[in-house]
Amino acid sequence: MPSKYIKLITHDKHQFIISRDSANVSQTIKAMLETSMFKESSTNKIQLEENALIMNKICEYFYYNLKYNSNNDEDGDIPEFEIPTEMALELLVASDYFNC
Amino acid sequence: MQSRRPKIRPPRKSLTAALDFPSIWSTLSQSILQILNQNAGSLSFEELYRKGYNIVLKKHGGILYESIGGVISGYLEGCYTKLINVEEEGDGQVLDRVIQLWRDFEISMKLISDVFLYLDKVYTRENHLLLVYDHGVTLFRDLIIKRDQGKIGNLINEKILDLITANRAKGAMIDFFKIKEVMMMYLSLEETDENGVLIGETYYTLFFERYYLDRSGSFYEGLAGEQFQLGNGRAYLKWVEGVLLDEENKMSLYLNAETCEKLRMLMSRICIVSKIDQVLRFPQESLRDWVHLRKEEELTLLYRLLSRAGYFDGLLVQIDEIIKDEEGLKSPSLDGQGKEKVKISQVSTVFVTQVIALKDKYDQILRYLSTDANVQKTIETSFTSVLNPAAAAAATSRLSEFLSYYIDEFIKKSKDSNDTEISAFLDNAIVIFRFIKDKDVFEKFYKNHLAKRLLKAQSEKDDDLERMLIDRFRNEIGSTFTAKLEGMFKDIHLSRELSAKFNHKNLHVSVLTKTFWPIQPTETSSLINLPSVLEDLQSQFTQYYTNCFNGRNIQWVYNFGTVDIRVKFTKKLHELNCSIYCGVIILLFQEFEQITYKELKQVTQIPEAELKRALLSLSVAQRTRVLLKSPMSKEFQDDDVFKFNYNFTAPLTKVKILTVITKQDTDATRSETLKETETDRKYEVDAMIVRVMKSNKTLSHRELIEEIIKLSAKRFEPSVGFIKKRVEMLIEREYLRRDETDSKVYHYLA
Incomplete structure (x- = not known):
């Protein structure tokens, strides 16, 4: 029985508990959770190498994407996703890894 | 205020650190093997993914891709050796083992492919290589199924076909789902070309299917041969249908749609197309019996099978043969057996009824054959060709005559017919009419009969049936055919009005338009001496008519007229109804006591043939011997003497003196009619040629002939030789000319 929430553990031992739906915004995480037989799919925990700071922003993006992507046929008022300039490069790399 | 430029943090350190491929790979390859072994x-997916990701990021994708292939190959080689060893020990479970191996391998490859998603995404696609998953599958294909000249593949194929054959032959229970699973595997094993690019074919399509069809083919070839040997058509068809249905139910359990279709075609070819023609000719229980006994079950079954195979040629040929052997369609002989006289009117009715019955029979058979358009066409063509034998054949077609006599006979007796009989009659007449090729010949015969009937008809009411029939003819081939016939009706109608206006109760005249009627005035008819009574009436009417219609010319034809004469015989007063010629002769005896044949000829000027006929009726026919002839015989000599028979008696007051018709007469009329048709055809074809050439100006010989045959198809079938002759005649008469350089081309001369 897949749980509704999953746990992401950062390199610096922070834990992010987010909804499965939002985590699935990342194709990479989606594959990890869905491909049974691996550790992740049974524990619903994923050990990542990112640090908490960047992970926070990534999770924020997951929710942002989930919210505005799923009901995009409503009015076109989608607020811009704010990216602090100093994080730009790190996020770029992360988006490549997470495939989102 | 000066804006401060924010400092961008560089990504994590690990991305920039140098990569130790061998150590990372040793973990990865261990993990891949673990996955392959279902363990x-x-x-951690994340860990493996991250490793793959880092390797690719550091541009080591190529070596990673190859190494993955290497690990998988090693694993598969081990599996292969195990399979072969176990099999060689006589295990016999190779099918199940391969299925299991494939099941596991497929799942593992899915996992491996997920783990190396990033490799596929960044490296594989860019280098136009097979995706990790597909790469694994091709390795399975080459290292398990196709290794050593396809040792395992062949082994499996053979096992599968052995199972299927056992099921086909003896109904052995087999696990179709297992076979289906192998098929799914085969369909997954895509073939690649020499550059490793997928070519859209699979092991299934390139290897298995061929083997499968070969073995299935030879299996059914053998079985069909055995059934064929039994020599029973019905049994054979039943067997084929059974086998096809059985196979139909099973094939979809494990074959893909394309192979199902190929197997269907193969079986149709083996069981139906290659044998059915002979099966239909089996001496027992075959097409001929089914047709003659009107076997619905067998015929519908046959049609089902033939439509499945899409092969009807043989059936059409054989139906044609069977129809051509129908005795009932052969024109009956009119010579009669022994001394019995054959009446053509009776023969006609019998023959037409017979043909109609046969047509009904084949209509029924056609329904059993799904009212197939080609079968219908064949039946019609066959009927037409039997009923219209080529002119060269000994017995020329008398169909036109038969139909005309049939119609004549029915209409004459139609007073008591009810509506059902009448509508059946109309339908029948049209059915036969359609079969007549030379409609112009029919027109001639029919017109002769119609003319006689119309002249005899008493009132408009009698014409109803005639009109209905003509309407049907018009619907069938158009108004050109019926225009003249309708003209005949109009004449009769006007004549009735005219006679009424002329208002002489003793005279009814039919005024006929020369071109509509088959009756033509002859030169001799104006010479005939009428008795004064008749002559007076005639001149009165002529005068009346020319007064009414200025400028019209009236000529008298007596052949079809009748007179009523009241004679007081010794015993009783009788009213004689007879032909005008007979009347003329009888009235002579008001002046003469007796008269010789020679004198009769001179006094009356009736043409000799007509005279003889009249005298036969008056002096030889038993019941109507109004004259006494001496010597009494059927021959007429110049000095034969005729006297009036005052002692004539008859049961009724009214006596109808029928005009004797001899066989020579009918034959003469017949050949005359045919000769007329021949002449008419010349005119018609001439007219057609001129019309066609006038609109086309220049045509080749072939084009012209084709055009003429097309144009005349509704009425008759002119031979090419006939058309050629007409063309030559027209060239002589300078309607056409040949091209100077190409004699096969004609030009129209205005």
């Missing part, structure tokens, strides 16, 4: 539970 991935303890592995």
